Amino acid sequence: xxxxxxxxxxxxxxxxxxxxxxxxxxxxxxxxxxxxxxxxxxxxxxxxxxxxxxxxxxxxxxxxxxxxxxxxxxxxxxxxxxxxxxxxxxxxxxxxxxxxxxxxxxxxxxxxxxxxxxxxxxxxxxxxxxxxxxxxxxxxxxxxxxxxxxxxxxxxxxxxxxxxxxxxxxxxxxxxxxxxxxxxxxxxxxxxxxxxxxxxxxxxxxxxxxxxxxxxxxxxxxxxxxxxxxxxxxxxxxxxxxxxxxxxxxxxxxxxxxxxxxxxxxxxxxxxxxxxxxxxxxxxxxxxxxxxxxxxxxxxxxxxxxxxxxxxxxxxxxxxxxxxxxxxxxxxxxxxxxxxxxxxxxxxxxxxxxxxxxxxxxxxxxxxxxxxxxxxxxxxxxxxxxxxxxxxxxxxxxxxxxxxxxxxxxxxxxxxxxxxxxxxxxxxxxxxxxxxxxxxxxxxxxxxxxxxxxxxxxxxxxxxxxxxxxxxxxxxxxxxxxxxxxxxxxxxxxxxxxxxxxxxxxxxxxxxxxxxxxxxxxxxxxxxxxxxxxxxxxxxxxxxxxxxxxxxxxxxxxxxxxxxxxxxxxxxxxxxxxxxxxxxxxxxxxxxxxxxxxxxxxxxxxxxxxxxxxxxxxxxxxxxxxxxxxxxxxxxxxxxxxxxxxxxxxxxxxxxxxxxxxxxxxxxxx
Amino acid sequence: xxxxxxxxxxxxxxxxxxxxxxxxxxxxxxxxxxxxxxxxxxxxxxxxxxxxxxxxxxxxxxxxxxxxxxxxxxxxxxxxxxxxxxxxxxxxxxxxxxxxxxxxxxxxxxxxxxxxxxxxxxxxxxxxxxxxxxxxxxxxxxxxxxxxxxxxxxxxxxxxxxxxxxxxxxxxxxxxxxxxxxxxxxxxxxxxxxxxxxxxxxxxxxxxxxx
Numbered sequence: 001x002x003x004x005x006x007x008x009x010x011x012x013x014x015x016x017x018x019x020x021x022x023x024x025x026x027x028x029x030x031x032x033x034x035x036x037x038x039x040x041x042x043x044x045x046x047x048x049x050x051x052x053x054x055x056x057x058x059x060x061x062x063x064x065x066x067x068x069x070x071x072x073x074x075x076x077x078x079x080x081x082x083x084x085x086x087x088x089x090x091x092x093x094x095x096x097x098x099x100x101x102x103x104x105x106x107x108x109x110x111x112x113x114x115x116x117x118x119x120x121x122x123x124x125x126x127x128x129x130x131x132x133x134x135x136x137x138x139x140x141x142x143x144x145x146x147x148x149x150x151x152x153x154x155x156x157x158x159x160x161x162x163x164x165x166x167x168x169x170x171x172x173x174x175x176x177x178x179x180x181x182x183x184x185x186x187x188x189x190x191x192x193x194x195x196x197x198x199x200x201x202x203x204x205x206x207x208x209x210x211x212x213x214x215x216x217x218x219x220x221x222x223x224x225x226x227x228x229x230x231x232x233x234x235x236x237x238x239x240x241x242x243x244x245x246x247x248x249x250x251x252x253x254x255x256x257x258x259x260x261x262x263x264x265x266x267x268x269x270x271x272x273x274x275x276x277x278x279x280x281x282x283x284x285x286x287x288x289x290x291x292x293x294x295x296x297x298x299x300x301x302x303x304x305x306x307x308x309x310x311x312x313x314x315x316x317x318x319x320x321x322x323x324x325x326x327x328x329x330x331x332x333x334x335x336x337x338x339x340x341x342x343x344x345x346x347x348x349x350x351x352x353x354x355x356x357x358x359x360x361x362x363x364x365x366x367x368x369x370x371x372x373x374x375x376x377x378x379x380x381x382x383x384x385x386x387x388x389x390x391x392x393x394x395x396x397x398x399x400x401x402x403x404x405x406x407x408x409x410x411x412x413x414x415x416x417x418x419x420x421x422x423x424x425x426x427x428x429x430x431x432x433x434x435x436x437x438x439x440x441x442x443x444x445x446x447x448x449x450x451x452x453x454x455x456x457x458x459x460x461x462x463x464x465x466x467x468x469x470x471x472x473x474x475x476x477x478x479x480x481x482x483x484x485x486x487x488x489x490x491x492x493x494x495x496x497x498x499x500x501x502x503x504x505x506x507x508x509x510x511x512x513x514x515x516x517x518x519x520x521x522x523x524x525x526x527x528x529x530x531x532x533x534x535x536x537x538x539x540x541x542x543x544x545x546x547x548x549x550x551x552x553x554x555x556x557x558x559x560x561x562x563x564x565x566x567x568x569x570x571x572x573x574x575x576x577x578x579x580x581x582x583x584x585x586x587x588x589x590x591x592x593x594x595x596x597x598x599x600x601x602x603x604x605x606x607x608x609x610x611x612x613x614x615x616x617x618x619x620x621x622x623x624x625x626x627x628x629x630x631x632x633x634x635x636x637x638x639x640x641x642x643x644x645x646x647x648x649x650x651x652x653x654x655x656x657x658x659x660x661x662x663x664x665x666x667x668x669x670x
Numbered sequence: 671x672x673x674x675x676x677x678x679x680x681x682x683x684x685x686x687x688x689x690x691x692x693x694x695x696x697x698x699x700x701x702x703x704x705x706x707x708x709x710x711x712x713x714x715x716x717x718x719x720x721x722x723x724x725x726x727x728x729x730x731x732x733x734x735x736x737x738x739x740x741x742x743x744x745x746x747x748x749x750x751x752x753x754x755x756x757x758x759x760x761x762x763x764x765x766x767x768x769x770x771x772x773x774x775x776x777x778x779x780x781x782x783x784x785x786x787x788x789x790x791x792x793x794x795x796x797x798x799x800x801x802x803x804x805x806x807x808x809x810x811x812x813x814x815x816x817x818x819x820x821x822x823x824x825x826x827x828x829x830x831x832x833x834x835x836x837x838x839x840x841x842x843x844x845x846x847x848x849x850x851x852x853x854x855x856x857x858x859x860x861x862x863x864x865x866x867x868x869x870x871x872x873x874x875x876x877x878x879x880x881x
Contacts, residue, residue, distance in 0.1 A: 005869055005872075006865060006869070009865040009868045009869050009872075010861075010865055012868065013838060013839075013861070013864045013865055013868050014861065033876040033879070033880075034869065034872045034873055034876050035872075036876070037871075037872035037873075037875040037876045037879075038868065038869070038872045040816055040819070040820070040872075040875065041820070041839070041868060041871060041872060041875075043812050043816060044812055044816065044817075044820050044839060045839050047730075047808055047811040047812045048727070048730070048808070048839055048840045048841075048842060049842055050811070051726060051727065051729070051730035051807065051808060077857075078845065078857050078858050078861065086857075086858075153862070155859065155862070156855050156856065156859060158855040159854065159855050159859050162853065162854075162855070198855075199855045199856065
C-alpha cells in the first residue's frame with residue numbers, strides 16, 4: 001500500500017481532514033487520482049457528519065481535549081478497554097507516534113495502585129526485543145496514570161483467523177518461535193505477561209510478530225498478583241483455580257494460542273467463567289489431535305506439552321519450547337501461507353523442506369541482531385541447496401550478506417560481491433522483488449562507490465515495495481553519506497514509523513548525528529540505551545556522535561563503555577578508542593590497543609580501517625596511508641562517510657589521506 | 671465518531687465476571703442470532719444501538735419535499751426490524767451482511783416512498799430522473815455528480831466493504847462501535863479495515879472516471 005494513500009485515508013476516516021496540509025508532498029503520479037478521489041470522499045464524509053450532527057473523528061475524549069498529556073500530544077482515541085482508553089499520541093521531542101494507555105481512575109484502587117502502573121512501566125521499558133512491544137514510559141499526570149509504547153500497525157492474529165480461517169501448522173510454528181523468544185525476553189527480565197492471546201499478538205506486513213498489551217503483566221517476585229488472570233479461555237488451570245501465576249502459566253497460554261491458531265477453537269471452552277473453571281476441574285478438554293487429526297505429530301506434541309494440566313509437566317522455559325519448535329519445523333512437511341503472502345508468484349518453492357528452512361531463516365532474520373544473521377544465512381543457504389530456483393531464499397542470502405559485510409564479520413569486498421550475485425539471481429527468478437533492488441543499491445553504494453546507480457536501485461526498490469524497512473534504511477544511509485541530511489532524515493523517520501523496533505538500529509539518530517544535530521541524536525540513542533544499557537552499537541554510535549561534535553572526552557567515555565560491553569571484541573571500537581587516546585597524548589595505551597587489534601586479527605577478520613585509525617592518532621601517516629590503501633582495496637564501508645563527515649574526524653583529512661581517497665574516488669574526484 | 675457513545679466496554683471484552691448474557695456486552699452478530707431465536711430483549715438492544723442514527727441517516731436521504739408526507743421514523747423502524755429478523759436466519763452470514771442489507775433495504779424503501787409522494791396531487795414535480803425526483807439534503811450538499819459517482823462506486827464494493835463504510839461514513843459510528851458491529855477485534859483493527867475499504871472505494875471512483 002502506498003504510504004501517501006494510506007495516510008490520506010487515515011486523515012479522512014479519523015476525521016482529521018483539516019490536517020491535509022501536513023500530507024507529504026511527494027505523492028507518486030500514479031497515486032494522485034486515488035488521493036483526489038479520497039478528497040471527494042472526504043466531502044461525503046463531512047456531509048454525513050453534518051447530517052448526523054456529530055463532530056468528525058473519534059477524537060480525544062473531552063477530558064484530554066487540548067491535546068497534551070505529560071510529554072505527549074494526544075492525536076485521537078483509538079480504543080477503549082476494561083482497564084482504560086488507548087490513544088494515538090505523539091512524543092513531541094522525538095516526533096514519534098506512540099500508543100498511550102490511560103487507566104480509568106475507577107480501575108485504580110487497593111489492588112492496582114498508581115505506583116504499581118508506574119513501576120510496571122519502568123520495568124517493561126527495560127525490555128527491548130523485536131517480538132515485544134517497546135514500552136517507552138509511564139507517568140501520572142492531571143490525575144490520570146498512563147503508560148505509552150510503540151504504535152504498531154498490522155493485524156492481530158485474531159483478526160487474521162477471523163478473516164482467513166485457521167493457520168496451518170508451519171505458520172503457527174513460526175509464530176510460536178517468535179512468541180517463545182518474546183516470552184524468554186520477558187521472563188529473563190523478571191516479568192510475567194499473563195494475558196497472552198490471539199488478540200494481543202500483532203503481525204506486521206513484513207511478518208514480524210509482536211506481543212502486545214503488557215498492561216496486566218507483573219513482576220515474578222511480587223507477592224500479591226496485581227490482577228488474577230487475563231482472559232479465562234487462555235488461563236492455565238492453576239491460574240484460574242488457585243490464582244497462581246508463573247512462567248508455566250504463560251507457556252500454557254501460548255499453548256492455547258497455538259491450539260487456537262490451527263483450529264479456531266480453544267482446548268477448554270465454556271460460556272461463563274464458572275463453566276471454564278468446572279471444565280478445568282473435571283479436565284473436560286478436547287485434545288488437539290482429536291480436533292485436527294491431520295496436524296504433524298511433533299507440533300501436536302509440543303502444544304499438548306505446553307497445555308499439560310500440571311505445570312510441572314510443561315516446558316520448563318520458553319527457550320526450551322522454542323528449541324522443540326525449531327527441531328519440529330525442520331522435520332515437518334507442509335505448506336506455509338506466509339511464503340505466499342510475502343511474495344505471491346514465482347518467488348515461491350514447491351519444496352517443503354526448502355520452505356521450512358526459509359521460514360526459519362526469516363525468523364532469525366527478524367531478530368535483527370548480529371547473532372541471528374549467520375544462523376539466518378545458513379538457513380537461506382540450506383533452502384537454495386534444496387531448491388536452486390527459490391527466489392526469496394536468494395533474497396534472504398543477499399540481505400544477510402549486506403549486513404554481515406557492513407558490520408565487518410567478513411571482508412566487505414567478498415561479502416558485498418556475494419550479496420550482489422545472490423540479489424541478481426533473485427531478480428532473475430523474480431524481477432518484482434523490491435528488496436533485491438535494495439540489496440543491489442547497497443552493493444552499488446558500498447562496493448562500487450557508485451551513488452547514482454545505488455540511488456536508482458533504491459528508488460526502484462521503494463517503488464516496488466514502499467513499506468520495506470530494509471531498502472529504506474540503506475537508502476537513508478546513502479542520502480546521509482551524500483550530505484543530503486533532510487532527505488535522509490525523512491526516509492529514516494518513515495522507516496521508524498513503519499517499524500518502531502528499528503530503535504535497535506537507530507537509523508534516524510545516526511543520520512542526525514552525521515547532520516551535526518547532536519542533541520536530538522543523543523536523545524534517541526539514550527532511549528535505546530534505556531532498553532539495553534549494554535548495547536555496544538549504541539555506545540559506539542554515541543561515541544562517534546560526540547567525536548563529530550568535537551567532544552573527545554565524552555566520545556572516549558562512550559567508546560570505553562562499548563569496549564567493556566563487547567569484551568574488547570569489536571575491532572572498530574578498539575581502533576577508534578586507540579585513536580582518541582593517541583590524540584590526547586596517551587600513546588602507550590594506544591599502542592597496547594594496537595597490539596590487542598593485532599591479536600584479534602589472528603582469530604578473525606579485522607578491517608584495515610580499524611587498524612588504520614590508531615596510526616592517524618599517533619601521527620604515523622606512513623602506516624596510516626598504507627592501511628588506508630588496504631581499506632580501499634577491502635571496500636571498507638566506513639569510507640563512504642568520509643565525504644560527508646571526514647572533515648570532522650580529527651586527522652583523517654591530512655594531505656596523504658586526502659590524496660589517497662581522492663584518487664580512489666571517495667571524495668568525489670577520481 | 672460520537673465521543674459520547676464511547677463507553678468503557680470494549681468489543682467482545684471477555685474480562686472475568688462479565689456474563690455473556692449481559693446483552694449490552696454482546697456483539698451485533700450474537701444479538702442477531704438471539705433475535706432469530708425470538709429473543710425480544712436482544713432485538714431491543716440492537717434497535718437501541720442502530721436506530722437513532724439510522725433515522726438521522728434516512729432523513730438526510732429523503733428529498734425535502736417528501737419529508738412532509740412520509741413518516742421517516744416509522745418507515746425506518748419497520749424496515750430495520752424486518753431486516754434484523756430476516757438476516758439472523760441467513761446461513762453462513764458474515765458480520766457485514768446485516769449493515770449492507772440494512773442500507774440497501776432502507777434506501778429502496780425511501781426511494782419508493784419518495785416516488786409515491788411525488789405522484790400525489792400538489793407534490794413537487796419529477797425532474798425526469800427516477801433517482802433524483804428532487805435532491806435530498808445530502809445531494810444538495812455534495813452535488814448530484816459526486817453523489818452519483820460515490821453511490822455507483824459504493825455499490826460495486828463487497829458486502830463487507832459496503833458495511834464498514836456505511837457504518838463509518840454514513841452512520842458516523844466510532845471505530846469501537848464498528849469493531850463491535852462487525853466482529854473486529856479492536857477499534858484499531860476497525861480503523862485499518864475502514865481505511866482499506868475507503869481506498870478501494872476511491873480506486874473504484876478513480877477507475878470509473880477513466881472509463
